[in-house]
Every structure is written in C-alpha cells, then in structure tokens.
Amino acid sequence: MREKQIKEALKRMELLKLSSQCIDAFKEGNIWESEGIGALYECNDKEKEIIKAFEKDTGGLVYHLIHDKFPFGECYTILYVSKYKDEWKMDIEDIKEGYALAYVKNIDDDYCSEFGSVAIKSNIGGLIRIG
16 A cells, blocks of 8 residues: 555655655655745654654655744645545545645644645745645
C-alpha cells in the first residue's frame, strides 16, 4: 500500500506544481515545507516528529507541509494521501479546483487541530494557503 501512496503523492505534487527539487527530495524520503510566499525548506526535526506521529496515527502518507502563524496559533497544514484508496479520485479532482485534503495541526492549541480541505495556490515552487 505504501508504494501506491507514494505514486499518488507524486501525482499530487506534480498537479500542485511543487518544484522539481521538492519532488526529488520526496522521492529520496525527505519532506519539505512551504512558508510565507511559498519559500521551500527541508523539514526540521520537530516537523519530522509531527509527520511521523501523524502517519502512525492515521496510516496516511505525508508529502508536504505548509507552515503558517495565525492569530489563533502556529499551524502546520499537513498534505497527505489517505490510506483509503477509494477517496483518491475525489482528492485529485479537489486539487484541480485549488483545494487539498489536509490535517491542520495547531501547535499552540491542539484542540483546534482538524481534518478538512484547504484552499491553496502554487507560488515560486512552493504552496501558499489561501483559505
């Protein structure tokens, strides 16, 4: 199943127009994050722990993070491929419309963390969360 999730993640990364360096890093097992105007960074140890815990708890495969600081807290928008293959076609259609399946982890208030779809756009090889 993991290999199928990886293949699906690569398809989504291409559709999201993530930079080739970001995609190549993912192929090598490294996940990058977008921040600010879409600037790309390799995930740090704290972020890798967040990814590891999320994947363990959900069976999903994380392929990218978007890091933002909002008035209600520091958040990581975790883009992932669900373990439920029957959802993937709908997820791809959402990406084509500018939305992505995500879990938003609120570092400052975990009670406010939640699953859902977020509006995103590509910029300078990374992603910006717009809604």
